[in-house]
Amino acid sequence: MKTFNAAIFDLAPVAMWIEDFSGVKRQFDQWRSEGVEDIRAFLKEDMSRVVSCSRKIRVLDVNSKTLELFEARDLEHLVDNLSVVFRDDMLESHVNELAALWDGKTEFSSNAVNYSLSGRRMDIQLKGSILPGHEETLGQILLTTEDVTDREDARRNEVQSRQHAEGLFEYSPVSLWVEDFSEIRNLIETVRERGIVDFRVFMDVHPEFVHQCMSEIRVIDVNQATLDLFCAPDVQTLLHRQPEIFRDEMEKPFREQLMDLWDGKLFHQREVINYALDGSIRHILLHFAVLPGHEEDWSRVQVALTDITARKKAETYLEYLGKHDVLTKLHNRAFYMDEMNRLERKPLRPVSAIVMDLNGLKDANDQLGHDAGDALLRRFGEVLNSVISRPNHAARIGGDEFIVLMPGTDKKAAAAMVDTIHELLHINNQFYSNAPISVSIGTATSEVGESMEELVKRADRLMYEDKRAYHKSRGSNQVQDGKSAGPGHTSVSVT
Structure with a gap:
């Protein structure tokens, strides 16, 4: 210790150790003679070799900061409990120190984990330097152990936070x-x-x-x-x-x-x-x-x-349901009322209306069941859907009552539409000859100053005349199954 200033050593603010690695040096020489070349691989192959080297290290002296850091009363107390200080994670980092000395380096550093005598875990920044004159024997090596636990905790927290954020992002x-x-x-x-x-x-x-x-x-x-x-x-x-x-x-x-x-x-x-x-x-x-x-x-x-x-x-479907009849896929009465109001406000004229009512739907329901009646309604919906396109609209406004509103359409075009509906019905009935569809139709085209409500009522009255003719041809006095004779059974109003 003649070359070392004892006062500076003892008063240093960093934990300092002077250790004798000469026993490690002799072990190194033996391994070299046995042909060991890659010391890292050799030590990691059997960690008991690291333990063996550690036991050959002798602590010569420590300063006051070391005793304070490791909670030891004195040097003897510390040395007697080195197995508490250097354990677990320490062996991995010790390989780096031994490898540096094996390679002939006079200085080395590493991050390690030590424990105080009370068991407190500490992250340590270890630095070592062979003291002058001891390069050949490794008889005196000065080591400093700085407690960097706070810094490492912050680093680990940062890594954990980053991994947490990355996990939230990725997953x-x-x-x-x-x-x-x-x-x-x-x-x-x-x-x-x-x-x-x-x-x-x-x-x-x-x-x-x-x-x-x-x-x-x-x-x-x-x-x-x-x-x-x-x-x-x-x-x-x-x-x-x-x-x-x-x-x-x-x-x-x-x-x-x-x-x-x-x-x-x-x-x-x-x-x-x-x-x-x-x-x-x-x-x-x-x-x-x-x-x-x-x-x-x-x-x-x-x-x-x-x-x-x-x-x-889902929103589109709900909107569709709000404006369409599920059975026939035509527009429903709510849409019809909105369209009536819209056309009432628009100056576009003329407007034609075709009012239709299925014949014999009640008989089909009574004799064959409601499924048969639904099939008739569904088929008629298919007919109208195949022929009606914008700006015209077809709607089911009652059980067996239908209407087509045709803005900007005159009497000739409305009559052509009725002919087309009859033609498609005829074709459809050929495929369903055992259950033909019959429909009464009334058509009207708006007159100057006539409201939409009055227009539809005129078409409705003409539909009733057609229905009377249908029942008369069948020898019946009923206007429509389940309904009393007389015009205006279709309730229409414009708000």
């Missing part, structure tokens, strides 16, 4: 995209610097600006849910075929997204339509957010896409 059931919008921000700011105030008008005049912005989106990452949503086998395929996903209706919502960004709205959402790589439509609820810390450059934004296709289909 989220929602499609997530991390994108770089920095070039889009630069383009928008360039427009602002030119003194443009009305950005919407600017985009209308310069549609190429919108296309340029779309081309400047840089996709950084996507998660598995994104691949699943768009039927992509991998990320490369998804990115390569983006034009197949974002097309057609996508430009309009993207323009609105640019408008939000122009107005400083860094968080917004809207419904859009995308396409999977198999060509199927995806109705999407898009959530856009500039990530915290990137508000100034938009270099990291998250786009979350929620698949609402099923909801949209």
